Amino acid sequence: MxxxxxxxxxxxxxxxxxxxxxxxxxxxxxxxxxxxxxxxxxxxxxxxxxxxxxxxxxxxxxxxxxxxxxxxxxxxxxxxxxxxxxxxxxxxxxxxxxxxxxxxxxxxxxxxxxxxxxxxxxxxxxxxxxxxxxxxxxxxxxxxxxxxxxxxxxxxxxxxxxxxxxxxxxxxxxxxxxxxxxxxxxxxxxxxxxxxxxxxxxxxASFDRPNIQYRIVEKDNARSQLLSLIRAEHARDSGIVYCLSRRSVEQAAEALRKEGLDAMAYHAGLSESERAERQTRFLQEDGVVMVATIAFGMGIDKPDVRFVAHLDLPKSVEGYYQETGRAGRDGLPATAWLAYGLHDVVQLRRMIDQSEATETHLRGQRAHLDAMLALCESLTCRRVQILQYFGQQAEPCGNCDNCLTPPTGWDATVPAQKLLSALIRLDRERNQHFGAGQVIHVLRGKVNDRSTASRHDQLSVWGVGADLSETEWRSVIRQLLARNVITTYGEYGTLGLAPGATPVLRGQATLELRRTARKKRGSPTGRRSSTTTTSSLTPQQSSLFESLREWRAHQAREQKVPAYVIFPDATLISIAQVAPTAVHELRGISGIGAKKLERYGESVVEIVRGPWA
Incomplete structure (x- = not known):
């Protein structure tokens, strides 16, 4: 109290x-x-x-x-x-x-x-x-x-x-x-x-968070991709994983636990006591991964969250920025990682269309989603685009995925015209509307029960897109949705033409779309100049840092407070670098005021005088 x-x-x-x-x-x-x-x-x-x-x-x-x-x-x-x-x-x-x-x-x-x-x-x-x-x-x-x-x-x-x-x-x-x-x-x-x-x-102030590395990848078994990220770069780190639904939260948490990670689920379906208990564990312990809906996180003061991952597409850039901002509050390196695919886009558009909100509010939601899609499909620096959204200017950061591994663009005008023609032919000649899967089958000339029953092989557009793989077509459709060239309708997310289709069909607009370089399955999804918060420490300093963390964890358990309340990681790193052997030498280290110096000074110095001294 x-x-x-x-x-x-x-x-x-x-x-x-x-x-x-x-x-x-x-x-x-x-x-x-x-x-x-x-x-x-x-x-x-x-x-x-x-x-x-x-x-x-x-x-x-x-x-x-x-x-x-x-x-x-x-x-x-x-x-x-x-x-x-x-x-x-x-x-x-x-x-x-x-x-x-x-x-x-x-x-x-x-x-x-x-x-x-x-x-x-x-x-x-x-x-x-x-x-x-x-x-x-x-x-x-x-x-x-x-x-x-x-x-x-x-x-x-x-x-x-x-x-x-x-x-x-x-x-x-x-x-x-x-x-x-x-x-x-x-x-x-x-x-x-x-x-x-x-x-x-x-x-x-500038909204820039230079210590956060923004990375956005196309979904290809998102949970496996997330596991690769954690194992390669964030083993033993605290992190937050956001999912859109309670079910996906539970499934992702269970999948991570099966792989040996200390992962917990958090959503509104849990009792108040369960949520409080899990939030306390996340705040007080190191290396805990919280898998949650957006119900979790506002006001979280834990400074050493090393990664925030999204397994589903956020609804807005504001939400994405707020959620990723929970990483690296201590100023040390952190990762903001997002995996998304065509299904995310269709699902969120359907949720908006089925909402009972006013048309004005729906327009606002669609604009939020369009801005989020534009960020995902950007060929340029992620940080520049985020800051522009908030009305601020910046130079390319050199630390996001697009800066570290620049994506290539390709002229997708002709494939876009083929897709639009297929949607027109299906509507006019068959009075039919389909989701992305069947439209891609028509473009690639892939025979299935639907195409046979509907005589799709007799359409002039049958097989005209066989030069692109299904994955490539899904990428095209996703990006055309983001560009307002096509749209989705109804409960099943069937595809149709949007206002941006006309200039493309008439050859009045050229479409340069993003082509993502293929990566080997299971490989890390990006690279960074420093993968851990302690990369600047010598082996001897790292050993001291780990001993300080163990002491801090004991203090936190004893006092029943979050570990960062004792000292944040940044302070422990500074102590490990300075290696003070007298209490007065702790003065001036960031995060150590008079009260903490009095309470913890002797204990910290004792640890520093350990076997590595």
Missing amino acids: TSQTSAPAATPLGVLQEVFGFESFRGDQERIVEHVTGGGDAVVLMPTGGGKSLCYQIPALVREGAGIVISPLIALMQNQVDALAAVGVKAAFLNSTLDADQAAQVEGDLLNGDLDLLYMAPERLVQPRTLDLLSHANLALFAIDEAHCVSQWGHDFRKDYLGLSVLAERFPGVPRIALTATATQATHQEITERLSLGAAEHFV
Whole structure:
């Protein structure tokens, strides 16, 4: 519920150094902290891992009163409070997991001025009783985390966020800071308007995450491809695997467990206690792989997730960026890997078409999906395209799959015309509509029961595409769907012409499509300059790092907190490199503040003085 107390330093820089153990601010942090500390409102767009939480935690410690943090997931509040307790900050949460006596204690601590930070969900904050409680407390600020949840057109819309505009009305003298790592220009505007932050200062950092390597591959037994990736590059690493359905989550988790990996399933079909238990294990232990639907992950603070994999196509670039952003929060190398195929495209289009949403909302969903498909089929740098989607410019990164192994393009205008002609002939001459499989059989002249019964061999387009393999035709169809040249209809995903078909048929447009280089089955799906977080360490330093990790794991189990609350990997790596033999030598190592130095200094130095010293 509530952490231990510690007297905060008087200045933002003093808090940063003494409490959190960082020598200097990064990027816009200092400007944001100074602005909010001075009483100003702020809208902050900053990538995951960029240090957003410090932008409200430090002002809350410097200003008089308690900082109220609105966070979307109550399951994570205990971990957030634990992390603050570890550095000596007075923090608590107020949510439905507390009984009446515990909640009363937290409320009393708030009113008595015994808290620096108090976490609560938006649903609780907008209740009249909570607003009345806050009106009697001394408040330093309001921090609205995951502010993109207020966007009705976004991927993580939360209706209760709409009520947060009440803060501007009820508490006009208390500064407010809204933060998110995922916002297009439209979402940014919506955050500003819906939270009544029109007069706020806006801080927009680059969304670039240079430590993440983006890789997108065509599906060819996706689970086997994922297993190859993990074994080749991420053995013993923590990771998240996203799937579209509960069934696919369970199947993927079981498949990984059969291969000896510590994998767990997470989805809304599990009981609340099961989800809480599995999330706790993922946060507290090293080397756990969580296979989940998108119900898992928002607000996850685990900094050492080394890979995020998608076995199904995400519905939007925003969702993809938010989910991949959970990798490498510590700034160390991480992988964002996605496998997708034609079935994904057809399935998602069908889900949109069968939705009961308004036509305006459906258009928005189709536009989101089209942008995601364009990213997948891009011939150029993935990072450049992601940043362009969010309205930012960048140079090719040299670290994504397209930069490391540039794909080749080919003129697919004639094959596209053959496909369009086949769809027209099937419609006009047979009044028939088929999915991709049968259309490909017609193009390749492959006899089956359907083609025989429907006399497809008598069509003028029968066999005109025999020069391409079935796999190549599937790639063509997938990319034409992405280009809005063809579309899908109905429950079975039958193919038809889209508005972009006419100029192709008339020869007014040339189509250059992506040709992916063939890879040997089971081989790694990409390459990277450094495959592990410890690649910069000598063998002796690596041994010390592993000993420090074992000590950290023991501490985490004993205290029942996530391992990163003790020290993140980045701090352990620095310790292994510096090899301090006296406690005072730990000062200045990133992530070691006064409280942690006092609590763990002697133990760490003892480990350093081990057999490798």
